[in-house]
Structure formats: C-alpha cells, structure tokens
Amino acid sequence: MxxxxxxxxxxxxxxxxxxxxxxxxxxxxxxxxxxxxxxxxxxxxxxxxxxxxxxxxxxxxxxxxxxxxxxxxxxxxxxxxxxxxxxxxxxxxxxxxxxxxxxxxxxxxxxxxxxxxxxxxxxxxxxxxxxxxHPRCPRCGGATRVDLGGAARFCDADQSQHHPRTDSAVIVLIKDRADRILLGHQPVWPEGRFSTFAGFLEPGETFEQCVSREVFEESNITVSEIKYLGSQPWPFPASIMIAFEAVTDNPGDAKGDGEEITDVKWFSREELKAAAKDGSLLLPPTISVARKMIEGWLGEVALGGETWR
Known part of the structure; x- marks a missing residue:
C-alpha cells in the first residue's frame, strides 16, 4: 500500500x-x-x-x-x-x-x-x-485569557503562557501474508460497524512500539514490517492520527480483547466489497484516515455508510 x-x-x-x-x-x-x-x-x-x-x-x-x-x-x-x-x-x-x-x-x-x-x-x-x-491556569488556578491571536492562553496571575496540546494516536491497518486486512468492532458502535485499530501514545513510547502494543492488546496478534502511511488532525477533541500499516504472521490468533474490541474479522478485497454492498459491513466516515487506509488497500472507493456511532 x-x-x-x-x-x-x-x-x-x-x-x-x-x-x-x-x-x-x-x-x-x-x-x-x-x-x-x-x-x-x-x-x-x-x-x-x-x-x-x-x-x-x-x-x-x-x-x-x-x-x-x-x-x-x-x-x-x-x-x-x-x-x-x-x-x-x-x-x-x-x-x-x-x-x-x-x-x-x-x-x-x-x-x-x-x-x-x-x-x-x-x-x-x-x-x-x-x-x-482550558479556562484556568494549570499552575495556579487563575483565570486565563486568549493570547497570540488564539494560539495560546495567558495567566495574568503568574505570568505564564499556555499552548494547545495535541494527543498523538496511532491507527493501524493490519494485513496478513494473504493481503487480507483485519478490522475490529467497538461495543459503542452499531452492529456491523468495523474499522482499523487505534490507540493513544503513552509516555516514553515510540510510535512503532505503540503500534505493536495497541495491536496486541486489542487483537491478540503480533506485527512486523511497520510502515508509516500518513497523518490526519482529528480534533474530536484534540488528536493527531498517525497512520501505519503492519503485517502479522499469526492471523489465526486474532480475537478482540472483549472490552475495547468485541469482535474482529478478516476481509479479502472481494469479501469487503460484498459485505459493504449488502449492508452487513459499515465502514468509518469518508473524512477519516481509517477510511482512506481501507480504500488505499482496496484500490477503489468503498461503499459502507457514513456511521460515527
């Protein structure tokens, strides 16, 4: 891809x-x-x-x-x-x-x-x-005001300036050696909604380490050949999605963790297109990097709805 x-x-x-x-x-x-x-x-x-x-x-x-x-x-x-x-x-x-x-x-x-x-x-x-x-200063609790044209906030009480923070999150397209992709279902989503795997970067962790950890925690498989694909700001409320693809050699071990991911499914291209066409598969929104990753692998625009929750 x-x-x-x-x-x-x-x-x-x-x-x-x-x-x-x-x-x-x-x-x-x-x-x-x-x-x-x-x-x-x-x-x-x-x-x-x-x-x-x-x-x-x-x-x-x-x-x-x-x-x-x-x-x-x-x-x-x-x-x-x-x-x-x-x-x-x-x-x-x-x-x-x-x-x-x-x-x-x-x-x-x-x-x-x-x-x-x-x-x-x-x-x-x-x-x-x-x-x-962030209406108040994290250092002293004083009220803050807009500064630098909105690029910061300023606390007059202790003269400190505060800048927006963006939460880094990885999102991963998992493939096996047969070039199928693995998608997961979260319990908060409607039935049939599946997407790629994602999670937040933890302190002291590289993006690649985060990919391996999140994939294993959510799907019980190990991955290699981790490759960067791109990124997308995701202000819901304050994230940057760092997109990767990775390959697994143990696709048969795939299973959801039962909490964040309650179901996982492998899809070939024909299986994904058929499931999207008959409505049994709902894909992430077209503006999302997850949808772009799936369509990049598929090689064409995918059907599959515009479902957020």
Missing part, C-alpha cells in the same frame, strides 16, 4: 503576525470569519460560510450571542486573504433545532468541504475545543 495522499496546506498560519494585537485588529476588519457556536460551525449547502467583521459586530449587538473570542487562522496562500474564527455561544435557552439553522458539525459536513475549507474547519474546531477546556 502506498502512502495516504496528503493535501498540501492552503493556509499560511503566519505565526509572526500573532504577537502584534494591532496587526490582528487590522486583519480582522478585512477577514473572512467563520463562526463557531457551541461546537457548530456556520455552513450552508455543505460549504462553510464566512462573515465580515461588521456582520459579527451586528450579531453581538443583536443579543443572540455572547461576545466570544477571536482566533487567527492564517492567510490564504493564494490571495493572502486573512481568515479568523469567532468562537461564541448562544445567550439563553436555544433548542437544538434552532442551533442547527445555518450551522453544522465538522463530522457532518467534512467530507463535502474543499481542501481549504476542511483545513480551516479542522484548525477552528481544534482551537475552540482547547480554549473551552
């Missing part, structure tokens, strides 16, 4: 601009601004929608949304258009139906977005998740 195709970045994150608030204020006035509220991002007809600074000010004045925070996402590499995200929430009790009007989640719309929009949405979602989860 070849490496997973990686889109080049369409955004210059322009970190040198983050340190000057007056520069950021000037950029805000001419920026395209995505709007995130309670984890939902503005979207119409499966495309992101962007507002102007004046439109955002009008939304604040309307009393529907809190004043929120601004995060600088960067400059379009093609035309240097600045992009920001405005991160806020509704004021008062608002129904889920109302919140869905003009808004969607990255999970729902990700597969339909352009590479530029997907990159912006990933960045915006990750920043929103991190800022909401």
């Amino acid at each position: 070849s490496a997973i195709h990686q889109h080049p970045s369409h955004i210059d994150r322009a970190g040198e601009l983050r340190t000057n608030q007056s520069t950021l204020d000037t950029l805000w006035q001419k920026a395209k601004i995505a709007h995130i509220a309670d984890g939902r991002i503005t979207s119409v007809d499966e495309k992101l929608t962007f507002a102007s600074a004046k439109e955002i000010a009008a939304l604040v004045d309307s009393g529907k949304f809190e004043s929120g925070s601004r995060y600088f996402l960067g400059l379009d590499l093609a035309d240097r258009t600045p992009y920001f995200v405005w991160d806020t929430q509704w004021i008062g009790e608002v129904s889920d139906e109302k919140k869905s009007e003009g808004f969607t989640t990255l999970r729902e719309v990700g597969a339909q977005l352009s590479p530029l929009e997907f990159e912006l949405a990933l960045h915006a979602t990750a920043l929103s998740n991190w800022h909401r989860a």
